[in-house]
Amino acid sequence: MADVIGNMKRNNMCGNLTTDNIGQEVTLMGWVQKRRNLGGLVFVDLRDRTGICQVIFDKDVSEEAFNRAEEIRSEFVIGIRGIVRKRQSVNPNMPTGEIEIFVEELKIFSQAQTPPIYIEDEDEVSENLRLKYRYLDLRKPKMQKNLIFRHKITKIVRDFFDENGFVEVETPMLTKPTPEGARDYLVPSRVNPGKFYALPQSPQLFKQLLMVSGMDRYFQIVKCFRDEDLRADRQPEFTQIDVEMSFVDIDNVLSINEELINKIFKETLDVNINLPIERMPYKEAMERFGSDKPDTRFGFELKCLNDIVENSEFKVFSGTVKKGGDVRGINIDGYGDSFSRKNISKLEDFAKTYGAKGLAWIKITEEGVNSPIAKFLSEDELNKIVERFSAKAGDLILIVADESDVVYDSLGHLRVEIAKRLDILNKDEYKLLWVTEFPLFEYDKEEDRYVAKHHPFTCPMDEDIHLLETEPHKVRAKAYDIVLNGVEIGGGSIRIHSSELQQKMFKALGFSEEQAWEKFGFLLEAFKYGTPPHGGIAYGLDRLVMLLTGNDSIREVIAFPKTQNASSPMTEAPTYVEVKQLEELHIESAVE
């Protein structure tokens, strides 16, 4: 059989050459980063996945190669054979800057038109253009590093679970619509007219079934799908590291996952995590940080002022407390001078996007307190507030009075926003946190009933089970999230394995037995035949890789992501299809 690449055999990669290779004959293949003529020579920067090296065409070495080198343009794909020499003018900015290759043979594999985007990390073009020409965008060293890093993490994860007796099992992609979940992607069935598969939002039910089947320890790195409106960090399809274990309690699950996280940080970033990772109950996270995924790299913690202001003359505060709301604040300690009245007014606008009606502020200066609300508060109240925040000159206290949810949400986001504006977030610092003891339920106003905060198989904490029927909102769950620098990268729970408790749970969710069976029949059926205690966790791989590579968007760590419109400018998916295809699937388009 004849050979596509002729008699040339690549024996080295561009980025790996060092002074150790001097004198050797090497054969390299790659893309032309640039070509220039200088002093009767032709210089080419040749690029492959490993890096760039300088290649020189010299008439005295090979006239034939030199002459053909004239044809070469940027992004041509070529192969060269030549001798590595010590470079005359060392380039300290280039890993291969101490050597260059004098070419004896040139092969042009493929020509290239001028690409519509530059193959350089710094190229600033619209994201749409980047995605349309993703195959060129992925030539950028930064993007290649991201994908290689992602590969490395999945390798570490798989090695870790394999070593620890977990079995990777593939669960179905064509499955049943998710009860109690987000919106599903549906797939019409051709052989079952009128019926639809759903793409999985997660393998939750299957992994629990695998525990029922005695697989004992399961994991999978798996695509999941949610048809939600896209935000910056969402994609229609995303990748989950999915884990489930039998015969475990919370401590077992958390400790093995801490080992995993430690291994990932150690092997990718050479960072040691302090183990065990801090655990913080949900309630504490909300009260201190206004968030169930607090960024603990910085302070600005929330303090409650209810007791100080409940009887204040300032009705905005006292009235809120009387109506059952909260008055809470944060102290931007040490950064008061960074915020002018105008800046504070911008912060207020920000807080309002989270529902706050206003943002009260108190600046502490060397001259005393400076605040538009000072005149409404008694001196004692003002002193107590300042004292609560241990505030000193140069500090800025920001206060929101509102319904509890709004106070947490607005102050929680505000403290992060302020940290960003102050640029005090250290990207190389990694603060990990388990948030635990989540509420089992949350109230769904639209449906006018309690819904499961995690999912309906989450086990309540033993000491709260007696509250299931009487005070469900007080029941805490054996659920846990893992938070990295204020981003939730994973979460899970111990599951209910007793059908008695499961019945109680459904009752609390307002399901009749019939409704419960309709929604979860096959899992309930499975639980009849011997179910081990079990629990697990799932990580968002895209986010994890994003954070570890220091990127701001998961699109930077996904090879072929979709736009906010859930479409691909490159393939033009989704597309119109032929009516014939729809007919075969027993559906019609409702679009004219």
Next chain:
Amino acid sequence: MADVIGNMKRNNMCGNLTTDNIGQEVTLMGWVQKRRNLGGLVFVDLRDRTGICQVIFDKDVSEEAFNRAEEIRSEFVIGIRGIVRKRQSVNPNMPTGEIEIFVEELKIFSQAQTPPIYIEDEDEVSENLRLKYRYLDLRKPKMQKNLIFRHKITKIVRDFFDENGFVEVETPMLTKPTPEGARDYLVPSRVNPGKFYALPQSPQLFKQLLMVSGMDRYFQIVKCFRDEDLRADRQPEFTQIDVEMSFVDIDNVLSINEELINKIFKETLDVNINLPIERMPYKEAMERFGSDKPDTRFGFELKCLNDIVENSEFKVFSGTVKKGGDVRGINIDGYGDSFSRKNISKLEDFAKTYGAKGLAWIKITEEGVNSPIAKFLSEDELNKIVERFSAKAGDLILIVADESDVVYDSLGHLRVEIAKRLDILNKDEYKLLWVTEFPLFEYDKEEDRYVAKHHPFTCPMDEDIHLLETEPHKVRAKAYDIVLNGVEIGGGSIRIHSSELQQKMFKALGFSEEQAWEKFGFLLEAFKYGTPPHGGIAYGLDRLVMLLTGNDSIREVIAFPKTQNASSPMTEAPTYVEVKQLEELHIESAVE
């Protein structure tokens, strides 16, 4: 936080206990295989993923545990703590047959109703029942071994590719319909009314784009989808080991894959493959075995008789040759006595299912030739036929005269069928084969044009390129399949990387430039900006695992497979959905 499993901590697995553990206190958790009372003791066989061990409840050891043991039924989930003792009556059929555990503490985690299927490998129930209660079916040791074996293979594959510089990159699941492929599964888009995604039939275009992007070496273990009518070894979703490499020729691709295959066999079955794996051109495979995926564990090779019979008085033979057809046969050497007239007539029926109009036969006995067609052939012709097959007493020659395709197809299947009926196929023998030099095109009668046998980016062999426009049916491709014991487990090709050659290819396929762009626009666009020579391969993981575990159906090595009706008796997917959901997706059901 309280502990689901109380203060019991599992510290051993059932199947791992040996006489080394005698005297130790162990805590085990698992399912009750069976319970029986004997001589004032309660015996329980306790099962987990690793195996079964015998557990004994003795009133003298723990009265409390003994009394509770009465409640235990099959498939209850329990935890026990006890002391390992040497077994009185050793059970040599059980790996743990030399020990037993006397229980000091019992915990019942979960009760169980009598399961609808037995948890035993030998349980013979309908496949439908097995799939409905898959979580019970997967409790069978055999099924657990299959899934663990599958995990092991994917681990080996990933380790191998990682060590060899391949990067695992995830490609999209929601993508564009496949031109020139099988039937797609479609997914309606909510945010792009009237438009549809397709689930990928393979990541073919994406892996080629990754080569254009300079990823150099890619692999992925990935779900693929084809909406075809299901056969025994087909599933709507299946898993592919997908591989692509840049700057390679056929030898590079084949040799690295041979290393992989060798590693898989060595590490899973401790079998050494003879390397290099034999290569056989397509033409030879057809002529010798009537198949492009020949099982070479046995002979019965095809021989052409055209030259012997072209002028025969026997018009069935000579007429076929004159019309351009073929007369070929196989010799079931040594097994002639195994086939009575009645049996041969059954073989004829079998051959007819592949289109053969009949099956001529010649039995060679000690007394001479015995054949219904002997009287139509001259003695010289008969002698020459016997001679061609080197036939001797005890042999049976079977001959088909028909169009070439029908002859190959019917004899190719017949030789395998006969080997099965004779039960001469050794399951522990592994015969691997590369089939190469496939035709680039095949004629599609329905479409009345040539279509690509592999896919339209397959590179023709250099020495045949000149035939592209004049005699396309003669052009061979740089394509290869890997065959294991008569089953194609993978296939691939070197791809076209020159746009000039790609144009010629499209022309041969009968596409106008416009049609080509409509179908493959983004790949053709990508190829403009510098494309490396590249090629790859894809393996069917399900089939590979099936063969290596000695199973007959891929459903035995998939955790949650679908039935022939593409549905799941367990989840009842696919299902009807609410009209509201369809409205959101801008589609209507065409089913009343």
